[in-house]
Amino acid sequence: MTDDDDSMECQQCGICCKVFGDSISPTSENIYHWLTNNRSDILCHFSACFANSKWKNCAELHPDEIGSIITVEMRDPETGMLVSSCPFLMRVSKKRYICSIHAEKPDMCNNYKPWIWGETYLRRCRTIVDREHTTSWQNEHTD
Numbered sequence: 351m352t353d354d355d356d357s358m359e360c361q362q363c364g365i366c367c368k369v370f371g372d373s374i375s376p377t378s379e380n381i382y383h384w385l386t387n388n389r390s391d392i393l394c395h396f397s398a399c400f401a402n403s404k405w406k407n408c409a410e411l412h413p414d415e416i417g418s419i420i421t422v423e424m425r426d427p428e429t430g431m432l433v434s435s436c437p438f439l440m441r442v443s444k445k446r447y448i449c450s451i452h453a454e455k456p457d458m459c460n461n462y463k464p465w466i467w468g469e470t471y472l473r474r475c476r477t478i479v480d481r482e483h484t485t486s487w488q489n490e491h492t493d
């Protein structure tokens with residue numbers, strides 16, 4: 351979900367966050383930023399795996415450890431289990447969702463603009479659907 355000023359086309363239906371949200375993985379830069387800004391409230395929802403196959407909750411990381419991380423997964427902070435949906439997605443009205451960590455969200459989320467990428471598998475993205483309707487209407491009414 352994107353809702354920054356230069357991507358106002360996202361209609362905040364929340365579908366992409368529901369479909370992909372549990373597989374969001376932050377970059378090393380995201381993790382470093384959260385660590386140095388004391389965002390353990392965000393970090394605790396991710397776990398890092400190291401080359402020795404040991405896992406560590408990201409809220410317990412030291413910045414020096416970031417370079418040794420092999421992969422990062424979104425996991426329940428209490429159980430360490432994989433989650434079924436992104437914990438940061440917040441419903442604010444019947445058809446509108448927002449990201450509760452919008453200003454701090456992972457790069458993957460900031461960069462997600464399926465209407466620009468020409469994605470065809472996220473058919474329920476409200477912006478893609480509207481664009482296709484507009485294009486189809488224009489084609490029907492253009493000589």
Ligand code: SF4
Pocket residue numbers: 351352366367370371374436437438439440448449450451452455456459
């Ligand atoms: S972090 Fe925010 S934008 Fe990213 S999947 Fe979760 S709710 Fe959506």
Ligand code: SF4
Pocket residue numbers: 351352359360361362363364365366367462463464474475476477478
């Ligand atoms: S599915 Fe499309 S319109 Fe809905 S939140 Fe994601 S990018 Fe925005």
